[in-house]
Amino acid sequence: MIETERLLLRFFRHDDASRLYDIFRRPEVARWSGNGTPMSTIDEAHERIDRYVVRRGSHPAAGIFAAELKSTGVVAGMCMLVPLPSSDGVDRADMEIGWHFHPDAWGNGYATEGASALVERAFAAGIPELYAVTNPDNAPSQAVCRRLGMEDLGLRTDWYDRELRAFCLKAPGEPVK
Secondary structure (H helix, E strand, O other): OEEOOOEEEEEOOHHHHHHHHHHHOOHHHHOOOOOOOOOOOHHHHHHHHHHHHHHOOOOOOOEEEEEEEOOOOOEEEEEEEEEEOEOOOOOOOEEEEEEEEOHHHOOOOHHHHHHHHHHHHHHHOOOOEEEEEEOOOOHHHHHHHHHOOOEEEEEEOOEOOOOEEEEEEEOOOOOOO
16 A cells, blocks of 8 residues: 555555446546447446456556545546556567556546655665656646656557557666667
């Protein structure tokens, strides 16, 4: 578990499925995630929670974390630190930082707060650089990247077999390539 001023970041449990479903059933959230299709059943949320264990990979710092509000116990969204899938034919081994939040949590700085904690966790664990990839039209997530101090790499096709706006943050002392 990771604690910030307002959040507890913890692994998802199946009793979070109804909230996860409520987040990703919404087109305004789902459009920025995966294939962009909203969840249509709570069973999809349970399946996603099961996949999170595999998706986080083997690095001990990695994970897909429920971002629970300390003040209410409500899961406001999720933050992730996971291996970043390279596009077909691209040989990379990068770590991705990302976030998705329920619309009722937008505009409160939770994504920046949670992601900042994961940046600290990653660099403390020896990960030399982090990438965030966003839909080219996702200005709010790009603003979070900038608040984290990430460098805008422009439009890239290195990951997920599609064109995305990429951002990178190097650990202190790491050379810029």
